[in-house]
Amino acid sequence: MSKVHRIVRVISLAAIIGAGAHAVLAAETKTPAFSSDPAAIQSRLENVRRLVTNSSGAKRIIESGNREAAATRAEAEKHLYEAEKAVARKDYAAAQKALQEATESMFVAVRVIGTGKDGVEKQKRDFDNKAASVDVLLNAIERVAKEKGGKQAVLDRAQAIRQQAASAQKMAAGGDIQSARKQLDTTYEQAKLELEKLREGETLVRTLDFASPEEEYRYELDRNDTHKMLLTVLLSDKDKSPGMQKLIDGYVEKSGDLRQQAEQAAAKGAFKKGVQDLEEATRYLQRAIRSAGVYIPG
Incomplete structure (x- = not known):
């Protein structure tokens, strides 16, 4: 049985996930950016007014008799009133801030009483x-x-x-x-x-000896599976614009096509071709992760 000798640059998954964790945290804690268009603000004002006054959540808060939830909803009403005054004087930045505070207060109030079935x-x-x-x-x-x-x-x-x-x-x-x-x-x-x-050293350079092309194919198959899981973990909570999502979906689709080609090649015994296709499939997954703002070395 022939040996396949190969030098492989292995990317530290700790580095990938560590970078992703920081990117997701930054995305979650940054101040939301809202439109300053008067029509858009008026529309949001109406939506938040419904949330605070007659949404199902507001009704459940009122019916629950929970004092803490009622007090928090009262804070939301106060912020809503501030937003209405800000819109009247055309201070749209203040209006957006007050609307955001009203929304967050309502979410807190609903959590206090539970979320139902x-x-x-x-x-x-x-x-x-x-x-x-x-x-x-x-x-x-x-x-x-x-x-x-x-x-x-x-x-x-x-x-x-x-x-x-x-x-x-x-x-x-x-x-x-x-x-x-x-x-x-x-x-x-x-x-x-x-x-x-484990982030001591972003990459590892190792010499891997594969007993056969099939063993090398199995290695690349597992590596591709790992990147698919990383894509899910790193991007699940990340805000993505429609354009960014389309780009990511495109990379993932290309990766899936290449993976399918690799599996078809392997089924015919063409493991070297399968390895090449899998390597390219994994590169597309890396591009998908990078396109969302998560850096992957290599």
Whole structure:
């Protein structure tokens, strides 16, 4: 059996996810940018007025009799009144600020009284999505640790985090979704921190010896799967304009086409062709991630 000798530049997944975490955090904490067009502001004013006064959330707050929720809704009404005055004097920046504060106050008030049956289902879906993200991060930790020479201490810590995540899932299964989510969020942060510790050296240059072209194909297949998971984790919470989303979708579609070509080639025994197609497919996934503002070295 012939050996395939190849020097491979392996990108640290910790670096990728670390960069993505910072990019997502920045996107979540920056001040929203709204239109200064008077017509657009008037439309938003009407929408927020409905949210505060007669939306289903407002009605549930009133019917709940919860004092904390009622007080928070009163704050939203105050901000709405401030927005109306700002619009009247054509101070649109102040109007947008007040409208944003009114919206945020209403969200807080609704959370105080709970989210109803549909909201509970959403909490469960969000929990499952976060659990999947934790699993992806832990897989990345384990892969990078092994690529860097089998760091046993890192692998042990990853296993401990897995156990905490499993404990959170048991809580969720028992109906305590809020406590479960709190613990799962902690494990998510621990996983990100562990990845940060692995960021010593953005890349690894290793010589990989493959026993056959088929083994090399399997390696590239796994690498492509990893990037697909990274794409989901890194971009799931990131704000994307229609143009950016179209660009990302285009790259993902090209990657999928190339992956399909690779699988067809491998089915015919043409593993070298499959490797080439998979490498190109993974490059398109990297471009998709970069196009959303997350830097990937290499």
